[in-house]
Amino acid sequence: MDPGRRRHYGDFYDGVDGPLALVHGNCQAESLRVLLAGSPTFAPRPVRIPPVHELTADDLPHLHALLPRTTVLLSQPVRDGYRDLPLGTAELTARLAPGARVLRWPVVRYAGLHPWTVIVRHRSDMAVVPPVVPYHDLRTLTAAAGLPPAAAPTAAAFRAAADLTVAELAQRERGTDVGVSDLLRGLGVDAAHTLNHPGNPVLIALARRVQAALGLPADAEEPGRALLGGIRAPLDPSVLAALGLDAPPREHWIVDGVPVDDAEVRAAQLDWYRTHPQWVAAGLERHAERIVLLGGA
Template identity: 55%
Template sequence: MSTIDGRTRHYGTFYGLPDDPEADLASGPVVLVHGNCQAEAMRQLIAQSPELHGRTIRIPPVFELTADDLPHLERLLARCDVLVSQPVRDGYRDLTLGTRELAGLLPAGARVVRWPVLRFAGLHPWQVIVRDPRDPGRNPPVVPYHDLRTLAAAAGRVAGPTADGAFRAVADASRAELARREDRDCDVSISDLFAAPRAGDMLTVNHPGNRILVELARRLQEAIGVAPVAADPGRVLLGEVVAPVEAPVLAALGIDADPVDHWTVRGERVGADTVHAAQQRWYLDNPWVLDAGMQRHADTLALLGLT
């Protein structure tokens, strides 16, 4: 490669750096885990199976891959015997990164095991993702998540009381949507665990906690045909951002746990009021994002009494 920087070093085996400490992985058949920010955590967990030691390679998440990365990905796919992939649409970001497209580059006899993109809103019923219509990669300030209460306040709406049934309805709808996507796109499912969620099962709406990740990894190991021995590594795998979990939500879902009233962002405590104030000001400066969020999540806003 012409340029070797920190990112290139981090994914040294993917890029075929000769002095990479895991360069010996460049010789035999490999297992690739393809997907979003959840994929690297899943790779680490399934690699705990003895049959997969030394056979998994850290690759960039799909949203970071560029056209320059495609030759490196194709080099690995040519000798991949199992592609463990979340469903990625054809032509993702105008590149041939879709699950079906990558499967077409595998050697004869290689297998594809598809696993779900994990999203569940039950523990965070007000939390949503809104794409800026003018710049889809742009996030709001402080944390990369939106709160329907902040959206509603910026739009001049007055919050009414939220019944326990509304929280349960959000959780049920979120689990049903995950199950629908699993049935349509996946070989392995995990939505059954969210029938009775526990505290910590989701750190944000799209970052699962370790219990969920470990159980999904065991199911993937079984699907691959190796020992299902994934275990908690003793550290939070996707804990860069952890959202508050509020007492009424825990009570409505029957979860006996202490509420959390603050965010944790890269190890630092951030008050929920700080996030709310910063984002409300931002919506007033970016009204097109406010409009997009209010339109996309109109049904949930109404369900939660934000009318």
């Protein structure tokens, strides 16, 4: 095992004493754990564990050792047999001791600020992402498919796209215990850095709603750093104007603090699609409604 990974997740691999809490899910799970760990009233202590997409078969004994002492499991909806491993929310719940609390919270995705940005998976390899940034652009996908460029979307189209992404999240929240879809439009550019990396105000609100749902004081606070700000997508002036947001536009991406030209991203991904056409077909099918909404993208 990589020594750095073992140090980073020391309690997960070495074990901890007493009752504990686990936050299970994608990269948002660690952000939620950080906020809860910073609360003076949250108990039991939330243990840092790898995100679900990084867990391996070798990690299962360590996870199984923690579950019987987990009195609070906070989990995004994870399907049974995720990546051919027993990492589903229900599968973990079955290993908890009687009386343990289980609270489900949603995978937060908001594309209102970045309407052309999407995530595309293909069954041949669910982990593959395009180069430069791990996101696809509908305009690049349609260009790769040989479709003609679309006319610029209207302000109404941008607003409808924002409403669609909020409605999609609200639909997913119906199977969970807390949600944040009602907050997104009101938080402006602070709502999200990228499609699946919400800003601190969203994460803090989520943490407080989790605390309240558990009957605890809702006292999660600003941690003093952007929890999921490693990648920041461009902010189109037409989108900002359509949503009534008085914020400076940004033409480039920011990746680990370094500006990256959007044209560079699109050129690299267009080249990648030439050898990965199945992701083009999957993206056009999965996001057909958004493509039509944005005028063909």
